[in-house]
């Protein structure tokens with residue numbers, strides 16, 4: 001069932017294919033700190049969904065606990081949301097997705113929520129290739145509990161508390177790659193131009209689409225000695241390439257120099273046009289990704305952009321062969337075998 | 351020497367080594383008795399181990415239909431030298447001890463008051479078979495054949511059983527029947543008349559079936575319309591999801607596409623399992639998980655979320671002996687309190703407590719209706735004894751006209767009609783609000799599900815008054831639940847003793863047998879079986895109408911008694927605990943002895959209550 005309602009709108013506001021203005025994709029007013037990176041990510045999600053002409057109510061927003069996990073309230077107000085418990089969003093998302101394979105699932109989490117308390121659930125969602133977009137709003141600290149170091153904080157990085165972090169960081173991107181993730185990207189909340197097409201591609205991917213977004217916490221971790229501050233990230237950011245996301249319906253018009261572009265066709269026919277900055281890099285080659293990540297690390301840079309995609313990805317429903325019809329729409333006639341089958345079962349038990 | 355003589359009333363125990371294929375042979379014996387129309391109640395007593403440790407299988411044969419564990423062994427089949435010393439000691443005076451006399455019996459194991467039946471099982475197998483695996487497997491079948499002769503059983507029943515069991519693998523029928531005959535003939539030749547125990551054909555089984563509670567539960571989930579199962583393996587609950595998978599795999603395949611009308615996820619742990627259940631139920635599917643005590647402990651945080659955010663969930667807890675890892679392969683009823691009040695904050699959960707596999711089936715199916723009607727977790731508490739052992743139980747039945755109760759869910763049309771949607775509004779005055787499934791309507795009915803406090807319109811709030819109003823509504827919903835959960839079973843038309851006895855779950859078999867026995871001794875007790883929490887008024891009335899009430903449980907601390915006292919505001923003095931917590935199913939003998947303690951001089955006085963008469 002589709003509901004496209006003609007409604008009065010200001011003639012100057014752009015509308016998408018569904019006739020919605022961007023307003024239809026907004027949520028409640030954010031209560032995060034002014035300048036918090038997380039708000040920019042919400043903005044990018046709104047923009048991407050608007051541009052993709054997604055029906056907002058076909059999206060389910062899921063999160064754990066943290067400043068980052070609060071953000072689903074601030075986008076897609078016409079979508080159902082589930083702010084679950086700390087670190088356990090992946091299991092909620094798994095169950096929700098099993099119930100209805102026809103919706104779009106957006107999971108938002110924090111670095112604490114994912115890399116510490118929720119690590120167990122995160123890695124298993126990756127390896128099951130659950131069909132969802134999973135965004136980590138990575139600020140290297142626990143914002144909501146006032147700035148403690150998180151497991152993604154770099155050695156020596158200092159939050160407002162002033163003590164350098166002593167432990168090795170967990171790099172969620174390499175971890176996801178190791179676990180066989182089928183879509184891996186990294187971005188920066190301050191780079192909307194890169195983030196919006198990445199989100200669009202992630203939403204079109206069939207399988208687990210992971211985006212690690214560095215998202216500075218202005219209140220606790222934007223210091224001169226933090227490696228997750230706006231300044232540090234801007235100085236050290238390096239991109240694998242520039243990406244355009246071209247929905248199926250549109251003609252590909254982007255100009256590019258031959259040899260530098262690579263098209264990746266998504267399952268729905270849309271195309272990711274990837275303009276390489278480095279000739280060697282191929283986002284469908286896992287080994288190339290490892291090399292590029294390693295090179296960047298050695299230089300002390302943060303590699304962003306689309307890092308890896310498997311266009312042939314088989315999502316969980318395909319792997320376990322569940323019905324094409326969403327399970328939640330099945331009724332008694334499809335679910336209950338009835339007395340006759342029971343008679344046969346009884347007979348076998350005598 | 352004294353010899354136990356008995357027809358259709360005895361206990362036989364098999365002492366085996368884990369992993370040697372004894373289970374199916376022992377099962378064959380029990381089923382043969384059952385097919386002869388005589389009630390049986392088999393119990394596996396097994397170690398937490400896959401191979402090599404002692405394991406026992408105890409079968410009570412009782413033509414009157416007493417199915418509880420009796421205690422004491424009339425006939426021991428011992429094919430495990432490891433446990434022989436202990437096994438010999440367990441035999442009742444005048445009982446029998448069947449052993450493998452290929453090796454001479456250790457003199458220390460010889461008792462003067464026990465009848466020994468030596469059969470050279472190993473020798474026979476060495477002679478008959480060359481393959482070592484066959485030697486091991488057929489040894490078990492040979493002693494079953496021997497028992498058939500000793501107990502004068504109908505050999506044709508055994509032959510038919512073998513044919514049924516190996517349907518489709520016909521090659522195996524003849525060798526198995528041959529093995530049965532080897533044992534049978536050996537006894538006919540060497541021990542024509544040593545045994546006073548008989549199994550005689552009766553008609554006391556009716557159309558009942560032999561089934562374990564876990565399989566029945568899995569099947570109940572198929573019939574109840576569950577589409578999403580998430581679980582993490584743990585004894586003794588594993589076979590619940592295995593049962594679901596087995597039957598769903600047969601009965602829930604889409605004929606056109608061959609695809610599955612269900613999804614099973616083996617989760618990374620129990621936290622994830624219950625999270626998946628909650629996620630699926632939130633999104634409109636019927637979902638469940640099965641676990642045991644350690645899993646319930648892990649699920650606490652999520653259960654609180656589901657209670658507070660009002661998301662349905664069905665959780666099957668097959669209880670085992672705690673605390674911690676406890677005795678993981680022994681039974682207990684010790685998760686009552688953690689289940690009733692799981693999670694921090696003020697929480698209460700609906701509990702269903704079946705006593706038989708038949709009830710496991712019906713209650714599981716009902717659990718989905720209840721969870722969706724009440725929008726809250728429903729926890730079904732079974733135990734290892736019920737879940738993993740076969741029980742004689744009523745044939746399963748299903749009303750084909752039955753529609754699932756999906757609870758209060760607004761459709762898109764409803765949303766267009768009703769005006770402003772309030773997810774947590776008590777529109778009907780029963781404490782149960784309306785929900786919407788995600789994706790219902792493009793502009794109406796969306797809301798944010800959260801574990802934080804919120805107002806009637808699901809908006810976040812830290813206003814204490816609003817918070818308290820919501821907590822009070824949840825209590826109102828709890829009152830509604832009292833009218834929906836399965837009523838307790840009263841075992842008499844009229845309560846006419848001064849003394850009552852309350853029990854639940856697998857204690858039923860032994861308590862009812864104990865009540866019969868006590869009545870013969872002159873102690874009359876009114877009996878009530880609790881089947882659910884919250885407690886209905888019938889529970890309160892039953893307790894109120896008795897001077898004192900025994901509460902029988904298989905745990906140390908009297909958890910149900912505590913729950914009764916706490917929820918009904920009762921005086922603890924009136925509730926007398928009768929507790930068994932050694933990990934073995936409770937026996938009638940135990941119940942009787944504990945009740946008798948309360949009645950000094952019980953053997954003489956008739957205790958039918960008369961007004962003004964006091965016993966203590």
Ligand SMILES: Cc1ncc(C[n+]2csc(CCOP(=O)(O)OP(=O)(O)O)c2C)c(N)n1
Pocket residue numbers: 065066067068069086109110111112113114137139141142143144145150
């Ligand atoms: C079980 C549990 N433990 C601890 C907390 C407290 N807590 C809330 S948010 C949070 C950390 C959040 O960090 P992150 O996920 O990085 O989100 P951020 O606030 O940085 O966006 C913690 C520890 C909790 N809510 N639940």
Ligand code: SF4
Pocket residue numbers: 031032033035036037038067068139143144216217218219220
């Ligand atoms: S504390 Fe940090 S993460 Fe939280 S809202 Fe403020 S800036 Fe953002």
Ligand SMILES: [Mg+2]
Pocket residue numbers: 066110111112137138139140141142143150
């Ligand atoms: Mg953080």
